[in-house]
Amino acid sequence: MLTIQKRKSYLGRLVVPALTSAVLAYFATHAETGQYGSEAKAALQRQLAERKAEFAELTARRDALEHRVRAMKDGTLEKDMIDENARRALNVAREDEIVILR
Known part of the structure; x- marks a missing residue:
């Protein structure tokens, strides 16, 4: 009886590691630059x-x-704060005051 034996080539042994390396490289690239x-x-x-x-x-x-706002609430009203806000809102100054524009 005659048997035929095939010799395994070196390229056949590299197919699985090459595919595995390609898949790992793909995922490594997306792990670095992906969304x-x-x-x-x-x-x-x-x-x-x-x-x-x-x-x-x-x-x-x-x-x-x-x-x-706390400075303007009832019970803690400061005259200076009220006067300042009123003058700013009405754009009014007294005759004896000097106005310095910023």
Whole structure:
């Protein structure tokens, strides 16, 4: 009886590792540059830092406005604050006053 044996080539042994490497390279590339990748995370971190700075600025502005409102509430009315707001709203000055425009 005659048997035919095939010799395995070296290229046949490299097919599976080559395909595996290609698939891993594909996923590694998308992990770095994809929509949810490392670069997108860095961009989101920069945007978060900008928004936090804007939030801190708005919070400080709100605190200043709340302080002014507290100064104008009943029981704690300051004559200077009322006089300042009335003059600014009516655009009025007395004859003996000097007005300095900024």
